[in-house]
Amino acid sequence: MVMTQVTVWNEFRHERKNPVVTAIYPQGMHAVLATALREQGFTVRTATLDEPEHGLSEAVLSQTEVLVWWGHLAHHEVADAVVERVKARVLAGMGLIVLHSGHFSKLFKALMGTSCDLKWREAGEIERLWVIEPAHPIAEGLPELIEIAQEEMYGERFDIPAPETLVLASWFAGGELFRSGCCYTRGQGKIFYFRPGHETYPTYHLPLVQRVIANAVRWAAPGQGPVPTFGHRPEPLSPLRAL
Amino acid sequence: MVMTQVTVWNEFRHERKNPVVTAIYPQGMHAVLATALREQGFTVRTATLDEPEHGLSEAVLSQTEVLVWWGHLAHHEVADAVVERVKARVLAGMGLIVLHSGHFSKLFKALMGTSCDLKWREAGEIERLWVIEPAHPIAEGLPELIEIAQEEMYGERFDIPAPETLVLASWFAGGELFRSGCCYTRGQGKIFYFRPGHETYPTYHLPLVQRVIANAVRWAAPGQGPVPTFGHRPEPLSPLRAL
Amino acid sequence: MVMTQVTVWNEFRHERKNPVVTAIYPQGMHAVLATALREQGFTVRTATLDEPEHGLSEAVLSQTEVLVWWGHLAHHEVADAVVERVKARVLAGMGLIVLHSGHFSKLFKALMGTSCDLKWREAGEIERLWVIEPAHPIAEGLPELIEIAQEEMYGERFDIPAPETLVLASWFAGGELFRSGCCYTRGQGKIFYFRPGHETYPTYHLPLVQRVIANAVRWAAPGQGPVPTFGHRPEPLSPLRAL
Amino acid sequence: MVMTQVTVWNEFRHERKNPVVTAIYPQGMHAVLATALREQGFTVRTATLDEPEHGLSEAVLSQTEVLVWWGHLAHHEVADAVVERVKARVLAGMGLIVLHSGHFSKLFKALMGTSCDLKWREAGEIERLWVIEPAHPIAEGLPELIEIAQEEMYGERFDIPAPETLVLASWFAGGELFRSGCCYTRGQGKIFYFRPGHETYPTYHLPLVQRVIANAVRWAAPGQGPVPTFGHRPEPLSPLRAL
Numbered sequence: 001m002v003m004t005q006v007t008v009w010n011e012f013r014h015e016r017k018n019p020v021v022t023a024i025y026p027q028g029m030h031a032v033l034a035t036a037l038r039e040q041g042f043t044v045r046t047a048t049l050d051e052p053e054h055g056l057s058e059a060v061l062s063q064t065e066v067l068v069w070w071g072h073l074a075h076h077e078v079a080d081a082v083v084e085r086v087k088a089r090v091l092a093g094m095g096l097i098v099l100h101s102g103h104f105s106k107l108f109k110a111l112m113g114t115s116c117d118l119k120w121r122e123a124g125e126i127e128r129l130w131v132i133e134p135a136h137p138i139a140e141g142l143p144e145l146i147e148i149a150q151e152e153m154y155g156e157r158f159d160i161p162a163p164e165t166l167v168l169a170s171w172f173a174g175g176e177l178f179r180s181g182c183c184y185t186r187g188q189g190k191i192f193y194f195r196p197g198h199e200t201y202p203t204y205h206l207p208l209v210q211r212v213i214a215n216a217v218r219w220a221a222p223g224q225g226p227v228p229t230f231g232h233r234p235e236p237l238s239p240l241r242a243l
Numbered sequence: 244m245v246m247t248q249v250t251v252w253n254e255f256r257h258e259r260k261n262p263v264v265t266a267i268y269p270q271g272m273h274a275v276l277a278t279a280l281r282e283q284g285f286t287v288r289t290a291t292l293d294e295p296e297h298g299l300s301e302a303v304l305s306q307t308e309v310l311v312w313w314g315h316l317a318h319h320e321v322a323d324a325v326v327e328r329v330k331a332r333v334l335a336g337m338g339l340i341v342l343h344s345g346h347f348s349k350l351f352k353a354l355m356g357t358s359c360d361l362k363w364r365e366a367g368e369i370e371r372l373w374v375i376e377p378a379h380p381i382a383e384g385l386p387e388l389i390e391i392a393q394e395e396m397y398g399e400r401f402d403i404p405a406p407e408t409l410v411l412a413s414w415f416a417g418g419e420l421f422r423s424g425c426c427y428t429r430g431q432g433k434i435f436y437f438r439p440g441h442e443t444y445p446t447y448h449l450p451l452v453q454r455v456i457a458n459a460v461r462w463a464a465p466g467q468g469p470v471p472t473f474g475h476r477p478e479p480l481s482p483l484r485a486l
Numbered sequence: 487m488v489m490t491q492v493t494v495w496n497e498f499r500h501e502r503k504n505p506v507v508t509a510i511y512p513q514g515m516h517a518v519l520a521t522a523l524r525e526q527g528f529t530v531r532t533a534t535l536d537e538p539e540h541g542l543s544e545a546v547l548s549q550t551e552v553l554v555w556w557g558h559l560a561h562h563e564v565a566d567a568v569v570e571r572v573k574a575r576v577l578a579g580m581g582l583i584v585l586h587s588g589h590f591s592k593l594f595k596a597l598m599g600t601s602c603d604l605k606w607r608e609a610g611e612i613e614r615l616w617v618i619e620p621a622h623p624i625a626e627g628l629p630e631l632i633e634i635a636q637e638e639m640y641g642e643r644f645d646i647p648a649p650e651t652l653v654l655a656s657w658f659a660g661g662e663l664f665r666s667g668c669c670y671t672r673g674q675g676k677i678f679y680f681r682p683g684h685e686t687y688p689t690y691h692l693p694l695v696q697r698v699i700a701n702a703v704r705w706a707a708p709g710q711g712p713v714p715t716f717g718h719r720p721e722p723l724s725p726l727r728a729l
Numbered sequence: 730m731v732m733t734q735v736t737v738w739n740e741f742r743h744e745r746k747n748p749v750v751t752a753i754y755p756q757g758m759h760a761v762l763a764t765a766l767r768e769q770g771f772t773v774r775t776a777t778l779d780e781p782e783h784g785l786s787e788a789v790l791s792q793t794e795v796l797v798w799w800g801h802l803a804h805h806e807v808a809d810a811v812v813e814r815v816k817a818r819v820l821a822g823m824g825l826i827v828l829h830s831g832h833f834s835k836l837f838k839a840l841m842g843t844s845c846d847l848k849w850r851e852a853g854e855i856e857r858l859w860v861i862e863p864a865h866p867i868a869e870g871l872p873e874l875i876e877i878a879q880e881e882m883y884g885e886r887f888d889i890p891a892p893e894t895l896v897l898a899s900w901f902a903g904g905e906l907f908r909s910g911c912c913y914t915r916g917q918g919k920i921f922y923f924r925p926g927h928e929t930y931p932t933y934h935l936p937l938v939q940r941v942i943a944n945a946v947r948w949a950a951p952g953q954g955p956v957p958t959f960g961h962r963p964e965p966l967s968p969l970r971a972l
Contacts, residue, residue, distance in 0.1 A: 091844060091888075093378065113840040114916050115820060117959040125969050128480065128661055130642045131469050135336065135431045139468035144643060153965075156616045156655070157630060157957035159820075159916055162893060165407070165648065169655070169663055173481060174965025175614055177657045187843050187888055188378045225382035226374050228886035230846040236882075236903025237371065238416060240854050334601060334645075356597040357673050358577060360716040368726050371904055373885045387886060396722075399859045400714035400873060402577075402673055405650060405894065412885070412898065414906045417722025418857055420898055430600050430645055471643035473603040479639075479660025483611050579864065614966065617955050621822070621917045625954035651893070659967060674864045711868035712860050723857065724902060 003043045004221045007064040008033045009056065011071040012048040014199040021199045029070055029197070029204055036210040037068075042217060049074055054082050061085060066095035066217045069102045070197065076106075083107050091187030095220025097213060100197035103158075108193070111186050112160055118178070119155035125173040127151040127196065129180055138167045138181060138192065138215045146208045152198035154178045160193070168212070170195055181212065183219075188227070190220040246286045247464045250307040251276045252299065254314040255291040257442040264442045272313055272440070272447055279453040280311075285460060292317055297325050304328060309338035309460045312345045313440065319349075326350050334430030338463025340456060343440035346401075351436070354429050355403050361421070362398035368416040370394040370439065372423055381410045381424060381435065381458045389451045395441035397421045403436070411455070413438055424455065426462075431470070433463040489529045490707045493550040494519045495542065497557040498534040500685040507685045515556055515683070515690055522696040523554075528703060535560055540568050547571060552581035552703045555588045556683065562592075569593050577673030581706025583699060586683035589644075594679070597672050598646055604664070605641035611659040613637040613682065615666055624653045624667060624678065624701045632694045638684035640664045646679070654698070656681055667698065669705075674713070676706040732772045733950045736793040737762045738785065740800040741777040743928040750928045758799055758926070758933055765939040766797075771946060778803055783811050790814060795824035795946045798831045799926065805835075812836050820916030824949025826942060829926035832887075837922070840915050841889050847907070848884035854902040856880040856925065858909055867896045867910060867921065867944045875937045881927035883907045889922070897941070899924055910941065912948075917956070919949040 010030035014021040025032055030046040037044045045064075047055025049071070061067075067086065071078065083106045090096050090111060098108045103116045129146040131139050146168075155176030161184070168181030180195035194212055196203045203209055253273035257264040268275055273289040280287045288307075290298025292314070304310075310329065314321065326349045333339050333354060341351045346359045372389040374382050389411075398419030404427070411424030423438035437455060439446045446452055496516035500507040511518055516532040523530045531550075533541025535557070547553075553572065557564065569592045576582050576597060584594045589602045615632040617625050632654075641662030647670070654667030666681035680698060683689045690696065739759035743750040754761055759775040766773045774793075776784025778800070790796075796815065800807065812835045819825050819840060827837045832845045858875040860868050875897075884905030890913070897910030909924035923941055925932045932938055 110839075111842040113842045115959075117957075119959060119962045121962045121965065123963075123965060123969060125965065126481070128663075130663055131471075132642055132665070133428065133648065134468040134471055134643060135428050135433060135466065136468065137466060140466050142469050144469040144471055153962070155962065156618055157620060157959075159957065159959070161890065161913070161915060162619065162651065164891060166652070169642070171657060171661060171663045173967065173969050174962075175657060175967040176962075177614075177616055177655055177663045179618070184890070185376065185378050186890060190378060223378065223380060223383050225377040225379065226385055226387040228374075228377055228387055228846075228888065230844075230848060230886075230888070233848045233850045233882070233884065233903075233905070234852075236850065236852060236854065238369070238902065238904040240852060240902050330599075353596075354599040356573075356599045358716075360714075362716060362719045364719045364722065366720075366722060366726060368722065371906075373906055375885055375908070376891065377886060396719070398719065399861055399898070400716075400863060402714065402716070404647065404670070404672060405862065407648060408891065409895070412906055414900060414904060416724065416726050417719075418724040418900060419719075420857075420859055420900045420906045422861070427647070429647060471603075471645065473601075473605060473643075473645070476605045476607045476639070476641065476660075476662075477609075479607065479609060479611065481659065481661040483609060483659050612967070617957075619914065620954040620957055621914050621919060621952065622954065623952060626952050628955055630955040630957055671862065671864050676864060709864065709866060709869050711863040711865065712871050712873040714860075714863055714873055724855070 003041055004217060005063055005065045006037050006042045006044045006068065006217055007047055007060060008044060008068045009047045011074050012050065013073050024202045032204050033068060033213065037214060037217060040214040049077060054078060056082050056086060058085065061089045064094060065222055066097065066220050068097045068099065068213065069105060069107065070099045071105045072101035075104055078106055083110060087111060090189035090191065093188035093222040095217065095222060096189060096191045097216045097220060098191065098193045100195060103193065111191060114161060115159045118158045119176060121153040121174060123153065123174060124150040125153055128171040129168045130171065132169050133165055133167050136165055136167045137219045138212060140215050141211055142208065148196055148203060148206065150201050151196055151203060154195055192216040192220055246284055247460060248306055248308045249280055249285045249287045249311065249460055250290055250303060251287060251311045252290045254317050255293065256316050267445045275447050276311060276456065280457060280460060283457040292320060297321060299325050299329060301328065304332045307337060308465055309340065309463050311340045311342065311456065312348060312350065313342045314348045315344035318347055321349055326353060330354060333432035333434065336431035336465040338460065338465060339432060339434045340459045340463060341434065341436045343438060346436065354434060357404060358402045361401045362419060364396040364417060366396065366417060367393040368396055371414040372411045373414065375412050376408055376410050379408055379410045380462045381455065383458050384454055385451065391439055391446060391449065393444050394439055394446060397438055431465065435459040435463055489527055490703060491549055491551045492523055492528045492530045492554065492703055493533055493546060494530060494554040495533045497560050498536065499559050510688045518690050519554060519699065523700060523703060526700040535563060540564060542568050542572060544571065547575045550580060551708055552583065552706050554583045554585065554699065555591060555593065556585045557591045558587035561590055564592055569596060573597060576675035576677065579674035579708040581703065581708060582675060582677045583702045583706060584677065584679045586681060589679065597677060600647060601645045603645045605662060607639040607660060609639065609660060610636040611639055614657040615654045616657065618655050619651055619653050622651055622653045623705045624698060626701050627697055628694065634682055634689060634692065636687050637682055637689060640681055674708065678702040678706055732770055733946060734792055734794045735766055735771045735773045735797065735946055736776055736789060737773060737797040738776045740803050741779065742802050753931045761933050762797060762942065766943060766946060769943040778806060783807060785811050785815060787814065790818045793823060794951055795826065795949050797826045797828065797942065798834060798836065799828045800834045801830035804833055807835055812839060816840060819918035819920065822917035822951040824946065824951060825918060825920045826945045826949060827920065827922045829924060832922065840920060843890060844888045847887045848905060850882040850903060852882065852903060853879040854882055857900040858897045859900065861898050862894055862896050865894055865896045866948045867941060869944050870940055871937065877925055877932060877935065879930050880925055880932060883924055921945040921949055
């Protein structure tokens with residue numbers, strides 16, 4: 001059994017300039033996520049914004065089956081050519097897990113077709129993620145409620161297309177709620193948006209959060225379905241005749 | 244790795260009274276389907292209408308992870324108590340694959356909430372099944388088109404709730420089309436309706452048809468998601484106070 | 487322009503035996519809802535459990551374009567024959583608005599195919615309904631947030647099929663959330679489940695709650711789409727020939 | 730009652746250079762569609778590719794409630810700035826009806842996030858459009874089957890996100906089928922893709938095709954739902970406290 005090849009992409013800026021974040025993720029969030037995914041049996045590499053081509057060369061992408069994406073401060077610094085390249089790979093079947101503030105990445109917006117805007121507040125308030133669809137593979141091994149003691153709030157209206165499956169939804173102490181675990185198919189690719197993960201809280205150290213991400217990677221891994229063919233079909237399959 | 248336990252249920256009447264059908268399925272359709280699923284690595288038993296409790300005792304169901312259902316002539320002979328028992332098991336997580344004329348079974352109608360009616364014609368016409376969602380697990384290993392040389396026609400309007408995923412759709416030579424591969428979630432259970440399989444054609448001997456059914460069994464197998472709890476929650480999770 | 491004909495059905499038991507409820511709804515909830523709908527221009531009649539045939543004779547139903555349903559204590563007292571009659575009318579195109587504890591009615595469960603179970607708590611806590619799909623007709627004229635000062639809590643997992651459109655979702659002070667405004671199509675009929683309306687609070691006196699219900703009635707009113715035909719189609723539309 | 734303001738946009742190239750098309754649409758397809766929509770009571774203007782700003786200035790768009798789009802040869806000539814402007818208007822609530830070869834427009838691809846590719850054949854073969862969802866407003870007044878004597882074939886896999894509602898699907902004599910009437914919501918805007926309309930056939934003169942387009946315009950017209958607000962919400966709605 002060949003293991004799914006995962007690339008964890010991280011903007012990796014907060015960790016290098018904000019001591020609060022450095023203390024939580026000294027090697028960067030990508031390092032924590034990569035370790036967690038390796039423990040689940042995936043083959044994992046990492047890539048970051050400030051590497052050449054943001055670490056997402058054709059060579060890297062051609063060996064990536066599922067890409068995990070965290071970005072926030074520097075969405076506009078991601079080169080359009082790389083966004084197009086990654087999007088093309090998703091449409092060709094690569095899975096994509098978009099985390100937290102990645103909702104505003106060029107990549108996610110291009111795949112959704114909408115603004116992906118939302119409400120937000122940084123007040124360290126409690127987040128409760130309720131499982132809406134317990135039979136979905138991404139709910140595997142979860143309790144019906146995941147509590148995170150302190151998180152940034154994201155609130156509806158979340159300007160996305162209605163998800164194909166809404167796996168998780170979040171309650172925030174301050175009065176808002178949010179569609180927190182959203183599945184999409186785009187082309188041959190499966191996409192999962194997962195809300196938690198503000199940089200100033202140790203969210204990605206939490207085992208249940210890691211479990212959701214690992215489940216999502218498993219779900220989004222490309223299969224062996226037919227590669228659709230497109231274009232001119234001059235010959236009908238059945239004979240044509242007059243009405 | 245424990246293998247998924249499958250029960251193939253068949254009405255098993257046509258095969259015993261119509262020589263045309265007997266010639267195609269001497270041991271019954273269930274025997275052909277069971278063999279095909281065993282070859283895919285599943286643990287398979289069979290059950291038929293004329294067994295006590297239609298072969299679907301509590302004991303059998305408790306050991307069944309996915310149930311495959313073929314019925315036609317005798318939907319009304321299936322005892323309501325058995326229908327309720329099977330439905331309860333589906334809602335508790337057992338997968339269900341409903342084949343062909345099973346669209347009109349008490350079981351499927353109870354799970355859909357609609358009449359499940361359709362148009363039909365027995366004219367041995369060609370059926371072409373096109374893959375609509377190639378990234379879905381049920382499309383695994385399929386070509387983008389499955390051709391069946393002779394089948395009964397089923398035509399829209401098919402009176403079902405819109406499927407959560409439409410994996411396959413059928414074209415018929417006589418002018419109709421049909422949603423042929425339809426996914427649903429009901430409670431903890433996953434349901435797949437698959438159209439082909441009229442008793443007078445050797446449809447279930449076709450490798451690609453067997454492949455769809457095997458894929459569906461794999462997709463519908465119960466997972467380890469949270470078992471939701473229901474009922475009274477006298478204590479709030481967060482302290483309540485006045486507005 | 488002919489006005490949509492609405493029947494508001496109410497169990498009408500709480501109001502007659504609990505003085506708290508009587509004080510809020512002296513003529514019954516149905517009276518308050520009927521008045522609100524008449525003010526929106528609908529032609530409204532009411533029906534209650536203890537009338538002959540529960541007030542839902544064939545004659546009444548044949549003149550009902552949208553049925554509003556509130557029940558709680560006495561779901562089991564609703565005659566199966568009436569449930570079947572109403573369900574058949576929904577499948578034939580009558581709109582259905584199921585309110586609050588109607589989630590557990592025989593009717594709603596038969597149309598959904600699931601248990602429709604949930605968590606609940608009567609603690610008079612604040613409910614905030616957020617608009618998830620602002621472009622949906624049921625969101626017409628609403629603010630993006632509706633606050634209800636005191637309501638019963640309903641919490642996920644709500645054991646329903648994933649709604650075709652999730653228009654509203656509720657946040658509760660005690661820590662739960664809920665899919666509160668859910669659209670379905672069953673047969674020719676449109677169904678809207680709307681959560682608020684515990685009998686001990688004056689919820690149906692609230693203008694915004696009335697507005698949601700009026701919008702839902704407008705959305706669920708039957709149209710002039712084709713009545714599908716079913717059954718045997720011996721003649722193909724296109725000539726058949728050999729492969 | 731204010732009438733919905735519609736702009737019919739047409740590439741308007743085929744009609745000016747191919748005598749076959751000129752004979753069918755001497756004033757352009759937009760003229761035929763505009764007349765048909767005016768007869769249904771809409772206020773209609775037209776716009777074409779070779780006008781300044783393609784006829785889609787801010788002023789025109791600000792007065793457009795629903796935009797109808799036909800393009801084919803010259804998708805690449807549509808200025809990116811105009812595409813962005815129109816897309817922004819759709820996300821802000823303007824309805825959009827994309828016709829036939831408009832599936833490959835920059836605009837539709839940007840709103841879908843996918844390639845929108847498909848199979849095609851120009852063989853003048855019969856197209857049969859079956860109504861899949863008869864209760865949908867776009868099916869209003871239609872028969873359950875619309876037959877078009879000669880059309881271009883479009884075949885699946887159609888590389889789009891699964892539609893929120895599949896209203897119509899097409900059967901083609903040559904063996905293919907297609908999701909022909911697809912509803913989406915993007916931001917505040919409603920989008921309907923409608924397949925028929927190859928330029929060398931008189932499709933847009935057909936009353937039933939005109940009826941579908943008029944129904945779609947009615948369905949896609951913007952409502953009065955809440956305009957969502959986004960961004961920073963420093964103040965919680967409910968008081969926060971420690972766990």
